Amino acid sequence: MFVRSLDDVAPVEWGNGLSTRLLTKSDGMGFAVCDTIVRQGTTSALQYRNHLEACYCVGGSGEVVETDGTRHKIVPGTIYVLNEHDPHYLVASDYEDLHLVSIFNPPIVGDEKHTLSEDGFSQY
Secondary structure, three states, rough: OOOOOOHHHHOEEEEEEEEEEOOHHOOOOOOEEEEEEEEEOOOOEEEEEEEHHHHHHEOOEEEEEEEEOOEEEOOOOEEEEEEEOOOOOEEOOOOOEEEEEEEHHHHHOOOOOOEEEEOEOEOO
16 A cells, blocks of 8 residues: 655646646556646647546536537536547636546556647647
C-alpha cells in the first residue's frame, strides 16, 4: 500500500491547465489517475490514440464536444468516457475552471504535455 496526496506531486502544465499525475505507469497499477484543472474560457482539441480515458467532474463546469458537433454538458457528478480514442473538444466554461479526475488505461508515464493548435487534435 502507498498513500499520495496532491501536495506530494508537482503539477504538469498540459496545455490549457494543470494536471497532477497522482498515479502513473511507474506505480505498476495498470492505469493512471490525474487531478486535472482545465482553465476557464479555454477550448482544447484532444485525442488519445494510445490510451483510453475516463474523466469524472468534481468541480466547475464545461462541455465535451464530439467532432460531429454533439455537445455534452459537464458538471460535478458527470463522467465522460473516451472509449474509442475519440477526438474531442474539451471546453471549460467562461466563468470557472473545470476540475476533473482523469483515469488513463494503459497508464501515462506522467510527463506528457499537449501541443495545442488550431489545425489538429493534440495527442499522446
